[in-house]
Amino acid sequence: MTTATIALDVPRVWGGRIVARPQTATEDAVREIYRAHYGMLAGWATKLVGDPDLGHDFATEAFVKLLRHIDTVNEPRAWLFTATGNLVRDHWRKRGREAIAYGKVGDETTTVDTDHSTTLTVRDAVQSLPDRLRMAVMLHSFADLPVATVAEQLGKSQGAVKRDLYDARARLAPILEGVR
Structure with a gap:
């Protein structure tokens, strides 16, 4: 247990009263x-x-x-x-x-509404991506993180993340064609 952890768990007592501890x-x-x-x-x-x-x-x-x-x-x-x-x-x-x-x-x-042209959203399209592509898209396109940061967070090389984003765009393009 570190000193910071102990400080979080133990209130200070002064003159028989519990007082606020310093942050x-x-x-x-x-x-x-x-x-x-x-x-x-x-x-x-x-x-x-x-x-x-x-x-x-x-x-x-x-x-x-x-x-x-x-x-x-x-x-x-x-x-x-x-x-x-x-x-x-x-x-x-x-x-x-x-x-x-x-x-x-x-x-x-x-x-079940089988006419996806009226109900499809970008969220649905991204959700339909395989896991390896979905997280890269979510972090890069929606959380606005740079490729280098996405690569670090996913434990991949920058080239692999760029390839995942390229593959995701290729899969999403025909699905989202005409969706506004």
Whole structure:
């Protein structure tokens, strides 16, 4: 347990009263990161999942994870967007499994709109990409992170990320043709 961790857990007692303890540098740093990035992160997650409550939940969970790893994070913004992107991706996978399960049950009351020209969104198109392409697109195109940062966050070379983005654009172009 580090000194900073002990300071977070133990309040100061002076004259028999519990008094506010001084903030540590780590707490100040996290507060500053939160002020700078939470709104943008929650908005980004909300646009990806289409639900403001869930978007805020994902952003909050990413900050909780950041607190656990703050000593090892070099670029908090990129790290937060990657963590949130992973939470969104897990959510999409779960929804896909649920849809398959409901399809097996054979609910006759649900009608499926097969005319995707009226219902397709960019989010749906990106969601349809394979995992290896989806995260690169989410981080580069939607979180506005540079290729070098995306490569670092995904543990890939810059060339591999550029190739993933190229492949993603090639797959998305025919799907999104005419979508506004």
